[in-house]
Every structure is written in structure tokens, then in C-alpha cells.
Amino acid sequence: MSNIPENLRYSKDHEWVGVDGDIATVGITDYAQHALGDVVYIDMPRVGDKFGTHEAFGSVESVKAVSEIFMPAGGEITEVNDGLNDTPEAVNNDPYEAGWMVKVKMDNPGEADAMLSSVEYEEYLSAST
Amino acid sequence: MSETELKRTPLNAAHRQLGGRMVDFGGWDMPVQYPAGVIEEHMRCRTRAGLFDVSHMGEIWVDGPGAIDFVNRLTTNDVTRLIDGQAHYSALTNPKGGVVDDLLVYRFAEEKLLLVVNAGTTEKDWGWITSHHTDADNCALTNASGDFCQIAVQGPDALGIVQQLTENDLSAIKYYHFTEGWVDEVESIISRTGYTGEDGFEVYAHPKYAEKLWNKFLETGSYGSAEGILPCGLASRNTLRLESAMSLYGHELDDDITPLEANLGWITKLDKGDFTGHDALTALKEKGLTRKLAGFEMTEPGIARDGYDVYVGDEKVGTVTSGSPAPFLKKNIGLAFLPVDFAKTGQEIRIDVRGKHLAARVVPTPFYKRPS
Numbered sequence: 001m002s003n004i005p006e007n008l009r010y011s012k013d014h015e016w017v018g019v020d021g022d023i024a025t026v027g028i029t030d031y032a033q034h035a036l037g038d039v040v041y042i043d044m045p046r047v048g049d050k051f052g053t054h055e056a057f058g059s060v061e062s063v064k065a066v067s068e069i070f071m072p073a074g075g076e077i078t079e080v081n082d083g084l085n086d087t088p089e090a091v092n093n094d095p096y097e098a099g100w101m102v103k104v105k106m107d108n109p110g111e112a113d114a115m116l117s118s119v120e121y122e123e124y125l126s127a128s129t
Numbered sequence: 130m131s132e133t134e135l136k137r138t139p140l141n142a143a144h145r146q147l148g149g150r151m152v153d154f155g156g157w158d159m160p161v162q163y164p165a166g167v168i169e170e171h172m173r174c175r176t177r178a179g180l181f182d183v184s185h186m187g188e189i190w191v192d193g194p195g196a197i198d199f200v201n202r203l204t205t206n207d208v209t210r211l212i213d214g215q216a217h218y219s220a221l222t223n224p225k226g227g228v229v230d231d232l233l234v235y236r237f238a239e240e241k242l243l244l245v246v247n248a249g250t251t252e253k254d255w256g257w258i259t260s261h262h263t264d265a266d267n268c269a270l271t272n273a274s275g276d277f278c279q280i281a282v283q284g285p286d287a288l289g290i291v292q293q294l295t296e297n298d299l300s301a302i303k304y305y306h307f308t309e310g311w312v313d314e315v316e317s318i319i320s321r322t323g324y325t326g327e328d329g330f331e332v333y334a335h336p337k338y339a340e341k342l343w344n345k346f347l348e349t350g351s352y353g354s355a356e357g358i359l360p361c362g363l364a365s366r367n368t369l370r371l372e373s374a375m376s377l378y379g380h381e382l383d384d385d386i387t388p389l390e391a392n393l394g395w396i397t398k399l400d401k402g403d404f405t406g407h408d409a410l411t412a413l414k415e416k417g418l419t420r421k422l423a424g425f426e427m428t429e430p431g432i433a434r435d436g437y438d439v440y441v442g443d444e445k446v447g448t449v450t451s452g453s454p455a456p457f458l459k460k461n462i463g464l465a466f467l468p469v470d471f472a473k474t475g476q477e478i479r480i481d482v483r484g485k486h487l488a489a490r491v492v493p494t495p496f497y498k499r500p501s
């Protein structure tokens with residue numbers, strides 16, 4: 001059973017978003033980290049980079065596989081979790097806190113509201129697995 | 130392919146009970162990893178012990194006065210050099226010198242050999258071998274793949290674990306030798322072989338004893354304790370063999386790759402007499418190789434994966450056959466076929482990692498060698 005915090009929003013690509021005003025914190029879900037297995041490297045964008053909604057902004061690499069991460073709500077990167085360079089395993093161990101990846105200043109904060117709620121994401125997972 | 134159509138080893142239920150994540154591996158329902166995860170499994174095998182279900186491998190008996198000559202004619206290594214109780218690594222080759230499969234040849238007696246072949250190629254190998262076999266070969270072939278379970282216990286603690294379960298003196302079995310004996314009162318073949326780069330044993334027995342042996346190895350290896358044995362899935366099996374630069378069929382070897390190109394000259398005995406592919410391999414050796422398997426490590430952050438292109442300057446010079454993080458070495462490594470001029474230690478290359486050309490360097494193989 002996946003951990004799906006109620007206070008976050010979710011994409012069908014298994015990213016989560018925590019919204020604070022027009023700033024979104026983005027990471028990958030517990031389901032996604034579990035599916036990937038041991039994360040060993042995260043290729044991340046730089047502060048100031050701009051991405052459109054659904055555009056790939058980086059990739060997560062596990063021992064076995066590589067998976068792109070998509071921008072759930074387009075905008076400009078304001079912060080990157082550099083700590084993941086040294087402790088990529090935080091994405092496995094603590095995907096919703098220490099494992100956050102980027103903060104983005106959303107062009108259109110309404111996009112985050114339109115994402116899946118925790119209940120909808122859970123339904124989406126049980127329907128697709 | 131739906132799950133019900135996949136083939137299962139006799140340990141399928143055991144894998145599920147241990148929380149193994151099951152995947153379709155060449156038509157077999159196999160665990161890719163257990164809850165400990167690929168890194169922990171890999172490290173435990175390097176430092177203590179790992180347990181592997183390799184029951185999906187194929188086994189073919191060759192019995193009769195012509196057994197040695199027959200296998201010698203189909204494979205690259207010199208079967209006449211084996212003594213009873215010895216095994217060797219070899220290759221089945223086609224007339225072009227390409228590899229039909231890589232395999233182990235066990236000599237039980239002068240008239241009794243066992244071929245152990247890859248799971249995904251068992252049917253292909255059986256077809257190949259039987260199509261080259263006639264009554265004049267004076268030996269009988271038996272596809273015995275269903276008659277065996279095969280469990281590998283690998284790592285520095287492997288000998289101590291298996292020894293507790295058998296009267297046979299395991300330290301007396303040399304590397305690539307084997308004995309017939311009893312393990313936990315189960316009639317077994319105990320072979321000092323493996324696919325991890327560690328010391329260890331591969332134990333063959335009747336499939337009905339698979340669970341009993343598997344559970345006994347876990348128990349004897351203190352599974353569940355911090356330093357205990359861990360069951361290892363296909364993912365760590367792959368990273369372990371890659372660190373040791375052992376070939377994986379379908380990646381470093383296939384019908385269009387010769388053993389000479391894959392650094393397997395040491396199992397290609399061109400002076401032993403004729404065998405399938407002998408002339409092509411001899412000609413290739415005389416003419417000189419154009420490409421050769423090389424190991425590389427990334428010198429920039431990034432991970433090379435199977436199938437990525439290799440560049441020197443702007444020129445595409447090869448393709449990655451296996452690429453992965455190396456959990457023990459804590460590097461990102463890979464194998465690739467490169468033109469011989471570029472397959473030299475120290476050669477700077479670039480790997481096309483999803484559009485970015487990242488720096489890497491050719492290094493000696495194996496990447497990992499166990500402390501002796």
C-alpha cells in the first residue's frame with residue numbers, strides 16, 4: 001500500500017506537488033520510488049530554468065532503470081534540492097519530505113488545483129495496477 | 130504475455146512469500162528484487178552471502194562413448210582436457226563463429242557430460258544440438274531442464290553456510306570443480322561455480338527439494354539478521370556479474386558476436402581440432418579483430434544504459450551492451466564493443482545519455498576482483 005499524503009496534489013506521471021501560494025514543491029510519489037527501486041542519481045535542472053506543463057525537467061535513475069520527471073505545473077525553477085546529489089536514497093526513504101526535488105514558481109497556480117487529490121490518485125493507482 | 134502463461138521455477142511461491150517483485154524474464158516469472166533492494170542484495174553478496182534461484186537454467190545430458198567428441202565438436206573449449214568432477218565455461222558456436230549460447234560443461238565421467246545453458250535459450254540450444262546430432266555420434270541427448278532445481282549460494286560466507294549442511298569437504302572442491310553428495314539430506318550436485326565474481330556454490334537437486342534447500346540455506350545463513358544471507362533477485366545478479374565483467378547472453382554475446390571479440394579467447398581453443406565455427410574463428414584471429422568488448426567507467430555524472438551509443442569525437446564508434454551503476458564500486462560502469470584502436474585502457478569516449486554526450490574512459494576488466 002502506497003503512502004499518499006492528503007495535503008498534496010498528484011499527477012498521473014506520479015509526481016506530487018505541495019502548493020504554497022504560487023510556489024509548488026515537486027517530487028515523485030511513494031508509488032513511483034517503489035516502482036523504480038534504489039535511486040542512485042537524479043539529473044536536475046538549474047535555478048532559473050523554465051519548463052512548460054508536462055515538460056520533462058529531469059530524470060531519476062535507479063540501479064535498474066531511468067525515469068523522466070515531468071513538470072506538473074509549468075513555471076520557473078526557484079530552488080533545487082542539492083542534498084539529493086549526496087543522498088539520492090532520500091527519494092526512496094522519504095519521498096515527500098527529504099526527497100523533494102525542485103520548487104517552481106508556477107505561471108498558472110490554478111494548474112496545481114486541477115491535479116489529482118490524494119483520493120483520486122489512490123483510485124488512479126488501484127485502477128491502473 | 131499474461132502471468133499465467135509464464136514458466137515458474139519450483140521456488141516461485143517462496144519468492145512471493147519473501148516479497149520478491151516478480152517480472153517476466155524471458156518467459157519466466159522471476160524475482161527482480163526482494164524488499165531489501167538491489168543495492169543491499171548486491172552488497173550483502175559481496176560482503177557476506179547471497180542466495181539465488183537459478184532453476185530456470187537449462188540442463189542437457191550427453192551420455193555415451195561419443196559424448197566428449199560430440200560436445201568438443203560443437204563447443205569452443207577443449208572438452209578432452211576436463212577430468213571427472215571438473216567443469217568449464219564454453220560457447221556453442223555457429224559456422225560463422227557467432228555464439229549460439231554460452232554454457233557450462235560438466236564432466237561426470239568419460240561417457241557422461243552435463244551441459245548447463247541459459248534459460249531463455251534452452252529451446253534454441255536443444256534444437257541446435259539435436260540438429261547436429263546423429264546416431265554416428267554414439268551418445269544420447271536428454272533435455273533434463275525439468276529434472277533440476279538450481280540454487281546458488283555466493284559470497285565470502287557461502288562455503289561456511291553450505292558446509293554446515295553437508296558431509297562433503299567443500300574446501301577440497303577447487304574452483305570450477307564439483308562433487309555429487311548430500312546437502313541437508315538431499316541428493317545434490319555441489320559445484321564451485323557462480324555468476325557473481327564471488328566464491329560460492331551452485332547446488333543442483335531434484336525440484337521437489339527446492340523449497341527445503343532454499344529455506345535451509347536462508348536459515349543456516351541467518352537470513353533476517355543484519356549480517357545474514359539475503360535472497361538476491363535478477364537485478365543484483367546482473368549488477369554483480371557486470372562488476373565482474375561476465376558476459377550476459379543477448380548483450381555481450383549473440384549469434385553475430387564471436388567469443389574472440391567478447392574477450393573469450395581463453396575458452397576458444399583453436400588448436401584442439403575442428404569444431405563448428407573453427408575455420409571462421411581461425412580466419413578472424415589471423416586477420417585480426419576489428420572490434421572488441423571493452424569496459425568503461427563514466428567520468429561525468431550520468432549512467433550509461435544498455436543500447437546507448439558510444440562516441441569518439443563526433444564519430445559513433447559503438448554501442449553499450451550493458452551499463453549500470455556498480456553498487457560495490459560506487460561508479461557507473463558499462464561494457465561496449467569498440468573498434469580495437471579505441472578499446473584500449475585510458476581511451477576517452479563519450480556516451481550518448483539521452484542526448485547528452487557524457488565523458489567516460491576505457492578501463493581494464495574485470496571492474497571488480499574479489500580480494501584473494
